[in-house]
Amino acid sequence: MDRVAEILAEASAEVVEPRFRALAAGEVMEKAPGEVVTIADREAEVIIERRLRELLPVPVVGEEAVAADPGLARALHSEPAVWLVDPVDGTANFIAGRPEYAVMASLVRSGETVAAWIWQPETATSYTAELGSGAWRNGHRLTRTPAPGDPADWRGSVKSRFLSPDRRRTLEANAAAFGEISEGRHAAGIEYPDIAEGALDFILYWRTLPWDHAPGSLLINEAGGLSARLDGSRYRPEAPGGQDGLLVAADPEAWERTRDILIGR
Structure with a gap:
């Protein structure tokens, strides 16, 4: 659990955060009508994919890889274990210079998510969860209180x-x-x-x-x-x-x- 959290933070520090509010001309592209991607998304996914596969050599289903080859997503149903990666979640916010973006990954086994990681770079906040073992923020247990009665x-x-x-x-x-x-x-x-x-x-x-x-x-x-x-x-x-x-x-x-x-x- 700790190593995956480190991988997300490392990739973010290497190629995402340096481009926040500093994207150059040509570093924002349209990947589909109404859908944009940045060089930070693509470079971060490459880094995260390589390091996750070193940790556990199973297929990686990344948002940008699937945009290029939709058939890759079939691994979610055909493989016993799969990494899921969103290298920059909230890309539109990232492009606009708003701090509400994150770097995310999860591990899926037999179609069920068994572990999850969310890294929020601008607040240095790490959220993790493991099936049956709880949810955590920067190492502290998270327990959601019930909603108000009304x-x-x-x-x-x-x-x-x-x-x-x-x-x-x-x-x-x-x-x-x-x-x-x-x-x-x-x-x-x-x-x-x-x-x-x-x-x-x-x-x-x-x-x-x-x-x-x-x-x-x-x-x-x-x-x-x-x-x-x-x-x-x-x-x-x-x-x-x-x-x-x-x-x-x-x-x-x-x-x-x-x-x-x-x-x-």
Whole structure:
């Protein structure tokens, strides 16, 4: 666990942090319509992939490698163990000079996330989680307190970018039952820890790319919260294009109440 955390911090220090607010012309590229990548993303992934494979020689499913060859993501289903890597989560924030970005990795065995790491460079904060062993922030155990009793006091986020217009209108109308709804911070590696730390009580995601959600889902579940599909099944990482919809909440009761309010049973 400690060595992977070191690998993420080392790669960040070598090629990510030096480019924060210092990206040169030509170091930001479009990899797909509406999707951008930087030289920092690509170089960090290469470093992390090499060092993780030295630690455990299994396939590495990295966000940027999959962007170039989508077939690589099949390893999540075909291989007994896989590393997942998001070299710069929150790339748009990183490009804009906002500090809400992270470097993330997770280990998946037989389709289940068994270990997770989130490194937040700008605050030097490391989050780790191990299946059945708990969640941690900089070596201190994380335990999420339950959400307040009244949903009118809850703070949450509904990610509506990938929703149909009809579903978006319904969810946004239902969300008025909660105390505060924000757009979130546009980086899963910041938002999941926000729930674990009590800054948010729930988030509804729709598109669930595995490198974005595997680390945080394990962190939340090990801290006492719940990250689950809308049918109640626990989150398991899938190749892009798989199941949509993921609700993350401070505790199982809050998860149930949030789902009932937002979408019904």
